[in-house]
Amino acid sequence: MTFTQELIEKNLSVWQQCLDSPFLQQLGAGTLDEACFKGYIVDDSLYLREYAKVFAWGMTKAEDLDAIRTYYSLLSFVNEGEGATRLVYLNRYGLDDHSIQHLPQRPENLAYTGCMIKAARDGKGAPECMMACLPCMVSYQWIFQRLLQQYPNVRETPFWPLVRDYTSQSYEQACQSWLAYTDRICQDLDAERKAQCSEIFRECSLHELHFWEMSLQPRTDLP
Numbered sequence: 001m002t003f004t005q006e007l008i009e010k011n012l013s014v015w016q017q018c019l020d021s022p023f024l025q026q027l028g029a030g031t032l033d034e035a036c037f038k039g040y041i042v043d044d045s046l047y048l049r050e051y052a053k054v055f056a057w058g059m060t061k062a063e064d065l066d067a068i069r070t071y072y073s074l075l076s077f078v079n080e081g082e083g084a085t086r087l088v089y090l091n092r093y094g095l096d097d098h099s100i101q102h103l104p105q106r107p108e109n110l111a112y113t114g115c116m117i118k119a120a121r122d123g124k125g126a127p128e129c130m131m132a133c134l135p136c137m138v139s140y141q142w143i144f145q146r147l148l149q150q151y152p153n154v155r156e157t158p159f160w161p162l163v164r165d166y167t168s169q170s171y172e173q174a175c176q177s178w179l180a181y182t183d184r185i186c187q188d189l190d191a192e193r194k195a196q197c198s199e200i201f202r203e204c205s206l207h208e209l210h211f212w213e214m215s216l217q218p219r220t221d222l223p
């Protein structure tokens with residue numbers, strides 16, 4: 001078993017709780033209150049802005065071009081894929097990127113991005129940076145593939161563009177290459193550093209769960 005397979009295995013129960021969260025179950029069934037979804041889209045757009053900063057810290061510590069290429073591919077996926085989908089939803093709700101920038105991240109969101117940025121800023125290098133950003137990318141692939149199996153009719157709901165982003169073959173391939181890169185850079189780490197990496201991955205998986213739980217409440221500061 002590779003290091004990342006071990007990490008995923010250890011955190012599957014948390015990812016399963018994400019999948020079982022009322023927000024995602026209602027999203028799959030198409031019954032989710034759109035006010036909650038709107039709040040999620042706003043918080044997630046703010047989250048993705050902060051997510052980019054994780055790689056800014058990672059870049060300052062990069063020791064080779066492989067690290068920079070991997071950060072770049074993650075960032076461009078987030079910007080061109082996820083960011084674009086969120087913008088379509090923001091527009092549907094009469095909002096845009098500019099009009100939400102002054103809004104605060106809700107506490108669970110802020111705690112998550114703070115944790116990722118700290119891991120990349122205070123960590124020794126690429127392994128810590130990848131640990132902070134992988135649960136975000138890979139848990140969504142795991143969760144949304146299962147959600148689509150459970151609720152094939154999600155295709156007929158307003159939430160399909162979001163689900164489609166994380167269930168495409170190209171997303172799966174991208175996740176596989178980010179995982180393979182992470183396994184390569186972690187293979188010679190000593191036990192202590194592997195344990196620290198594992199802890200970052202765990203914390204970020206738990207933050208994912210808290211983000212889904214937070215999203216069941218609508219934001220109260222949107223027009």
Ligand SMILES: Cc1ncc(CN)c(N)n1
Binds near residue numbers: 140
């Ligand atoms: C909070 C969160 N976690 C994960 C993803 C998927 N990259 C996201 N957009 N937002």
